[in-house]
Amino acid sequence: MLWRETFKVRFWSFFKVPLLFYTRPVVLELEEERTVVSIRLRRRTRNHLGSMYFGALCVGADVAGGLAAMRAIEESGGGMSLIFGAVSAEFLKRPEDDVVFTCLEGMQIRELVALARSSGERVNMPVHVTATVPSRFGDEPVARFQLSLSLKQKGSS
Helix, strand or coil, X not given: CCHHHHHHHHHHHHHHCHHHHHHCCEEEEECCCCEEEEECCCHHHECCCCCECHHHHHHHHHHHHXXXXXXXXXXXXXXXXXXXXEEEEEECCXXXXXXXXXEXXXXXXXXXXXXXXXXXXXXXXXXXXXXXXXXXXXXXXXXEEEEEEEEEECCCC
């Protein structure tokens, strides 16, 4: 666990997006190319069938893709607004244990940040996140997400 990165995510979310804080995401990896986050299956993330609630799954996908973008923005000098404009999900299996969310598009996100900065225009790209339950299914996905990442340089019209 990357405790500093986990702390930063939780601190930021406590004030900005409390629902993210409520699920208590843990940053497992934060590399240039790859971001990995986990959410524990527990009372606050569980549905009535004992598996992870789809809302908690969406939070995990949001954090994995958003953290990759936030890091790229921070490293490029900040001053950019980030939002996910659309989301689609495919739920494949019941996630009946802790879920790991992986985004492998760090380099493409960095390129999008550079494009947004240089053009001053709003730019968009699909970001893919895969959810797995390693304790039960290894690397086999339990869900796949596509989030539409939208970036714009702050202060541009």
